[in-house]
Amino acid sequence: MAKKKEQEFADLGLGTKAQDKNARFINRDGSFNITREGLGFWESLSIYHTLITMRWSKFIMYVLLFYVVANIIFALLYMGVDMEGLAGHKGESFTEHFWEAFFFSAQTITTVGYGYIHPSGIAANTIAAIESMTGLLGFALATGLLYGKFSRPKASLVYSKNLLIAPYRDINGLMFRMANARKSQLIEVEVQVVLSWINDHEKKTRDFKALKLEREKINFFPTSWTIVHPIDEDSPMHGITQAEFDARDAEILIILKAFDDSFSQTVFARSSYKHHEAVWGAKFVPLVKDGVSKSGEIVMEMHRLSEYNTVGLN
Numbered sequence: 001m002a003k004k005k006e007q008e009f010a011d012l013g014l015g016t017k018a019q020d021k022n023a024r025f026i027n028r029d030g031s032f033n034i035t036r037e038g039l040g041f042w043e044s045l046s047i048y049h050t051l052i053t054m055r056w057s058k059f060i061m062y063v064l065l066f067y068v069v070a071n072i073i074f075a076l077l078y079m080g081v082d083m084e085g086l087a088g089h090k091g092e093s094f095t096e097h098f099w100e101a102f103f104f105s106a107q108t109i110t111t112v113g114y115g116y117i118h119p120s121g122i123a124a125n126t127i128a129a130i131e132s133m134t135g136l137l138g139f140a141l142a143t144g145l146l147y148g149k150f151s152r153p154k155a156s157l158v159y160s161k162n163l164l165i166a167p168y169r170d171i172n173g174l175m176f177r178m179a180n181a182r183k184s185q186l187i188e189v190e191v192q193v194v195l196s197w198i199n200d201h202e203k204k205t206r207d208f209k210a211l212k213l214e215r216e217k218i219n220f221f222p223t224s225w226t227i228v229h230p231i232d233e234d235s236p237m238h239g240i241t242q243a244e245f246d247a248r249d250a251e252i253l254i255i256l257k258a259f260d261d262s263f264s265q266t267v268f269a270r271s272s273y274k275h276h277e278a279v280w281g282a283k284f285v286p287l288v289k290d291g292v293s294k295s296g297e298i299v300m301e302m303h304r305l306s307e308y309n310t311v312g313l314n
Helices: 002-008 047-053 056-080 094-109 122-151 242-247
Strands: 157-159 163-168 171-180 186-200 205-210 217-220 224-231 251-260 265-274 278-280 282-284 288-292 298-300 308-310
Touching (some): 047 122, 157 265, 163 282, 171 251
Antiparallel strands (some): 163 171, 186 205
């Protein structure tokens, strides 16, 4: 059975070729540390995926940028066919004409249409018709993207900054801590931890070994969870020193699966620790505050998630 499990994680789908020192397979935020070269622009283009996965601040910036640029383009088009095509304009200078055309464009693209200025003639009406359709399609797409970002099921977990090698019962254990950053409830939480390190420095190949955990599954995840791998005689880390752990460019890969009660869907999360993020001879401080809040709730001091005390190893 052990041999079968070791073969199952022969490369984990990440390949067995060793990369440069300290290069990750999985970034701390769960993204894969991989870039693709040699593909054509259209082959690698994925606008929906890019927009749906980018940070909210960046997404809002792109939406506002598109809105402003689109209005500038249409304002210049209206000016290009002569401002006489916009009946009701009062400006005389170029700047006044531009701002009148810009705000008329903003009213048209949003289909507000105040009526202070209106298109006159075939050319201006044609541009206004095209802009109205552009606005309808653009805002429909923006609405769909907003819904997609809000409704996208995603586990929002926070991890301890460091991986610890700490005393565990009569032996030592490899451990890290994580917590649910949201108020949503995660149930039936399962985690897999895989050790990746160089097995042959000359051939530059890596091994992937599944680490046996103290507990691989919990039913509820309202507080924090300290994941522990006992470093016993069956552990691939048994007898490994810190110097050897570093020399073999070890990386601990974390794969989590849970059911999110808010979305009623299964969510996934990934992260990793590199060997230089491991602290040997340390133990996490308690995360749950003594006593309860005034309303009778258990208090988790999340700012202490990564705090630890130095201890001796067994």
